[in-house]
Amino acid sequence: DAGVTQSPTHLIKTRGQQVTLRCSPKSGHDTVSWYQQALGQGPQFIFQYYEEEERQRGNFPDRFSGHQFPNYSSELNVNALLLGDSALYLCASSSTSGSWNEQFFGPGTRLTVL
Amino acid sequence: AQSVAQPEDQVNVAEGNPLTVKCTYSVSGNPYLFWYVQYPNRGLQFLLKYITGDNLVKGSYGFEAEFNKSQTSFHLKKPSALVSDSALYFCAVRERGATNKLIFGTGTLLAVQP
Numbered sequence: 001d002a003g004v005t006q007s008p009t010h011l012i013k014t015r016g017q018q019v020t021l022r023c024s025p026k027s028g029h030d031t032v033s034w035y036q037q038a039l040g041q042g043p044q045f046i047f048q049y050y051e052e053e054e055r056q057r058g059n060f061p062d063r064f065s066g067h068q069f070p071n072y073s074s075e076l077n078v079n080a081l082l083l084g085d086s087a088l089y090l091c092a093s094s095s096t097s098g099s100w101n102e103q104f105f106g107p108g109t110r111l112t113v114l
Numbered sequence: 115a116q117s118v119a120q121p122e123d124q125v126n127v128a129e130g131n132p133l134t135v136k137c138t139y140s141v142s143g144n145p146y147l148f149w150y151v152q153y154p155n156r157g158l159q160f161l162l163k164y165i166t167g168d169n170l171v172k173g174s175y176g177f178e179a180e181f182n183k184s185q186t187s188f189h190l191k192k193p194s195a196l197v198s199d200s201a202l203y204f205c206a207v208r209e210r211g212a213t214n215k216l217i218f219g220t221g222t223l224l225a226v227q228p
Contacts, residue, residue, distance in 0.1 A: 004157070033215065042204055042218030043158070056213045090157055094214055103214060105150075105158040 004093050004106035012112045021076040021109045025093030032074040037088040086113045116141045118207050120219035127195045135190040135222045137205030146208035147188045153201045195226045
């Protein structure tokens, strides 16, 4: 059983560009959350998708947007990249069934903005 | 607002000695608390959780954590440290509400010397 997968593993962009990161959830999971982990910091919640809709959003600007597909996979899009967007982006999946819906994390995509 | 604090940026311990990584929390109501570990260039791996019940929680790789409601703490412990335990450890609290959003501390780097 494959766990949470993310692509690409690394990405280098320049300021002002746009980027798309992808996530495939663990088999049986229907909910995807995205977190940003800046260097030396803990992960910060960006947003969560369930049933192809954004269910909750953290304190991130509208430049950050997402999408969830019918197969539960998800994309994170960031427009007009800033140097401060350089970070490890983590995807976590969970299932709405179960008593406390534990989140399983992927290996992350490391984004560098030059 | 819910929050988690990890007061130590780094903990150094000799192999074979007991280790403690500290975490305190601030929540309204009963907390759902978690510990995750992150190895270099890897995502987060779940170690253990406290939802309810016994204050001493046992988790993966011989780790355990003690929930102390009066001190609002959830310290991670292991009786005998291994060099392979060297990694970045994050304490997290699950935000109350419809989603399972996690709020993370800033992390503690555990260095186990041979």
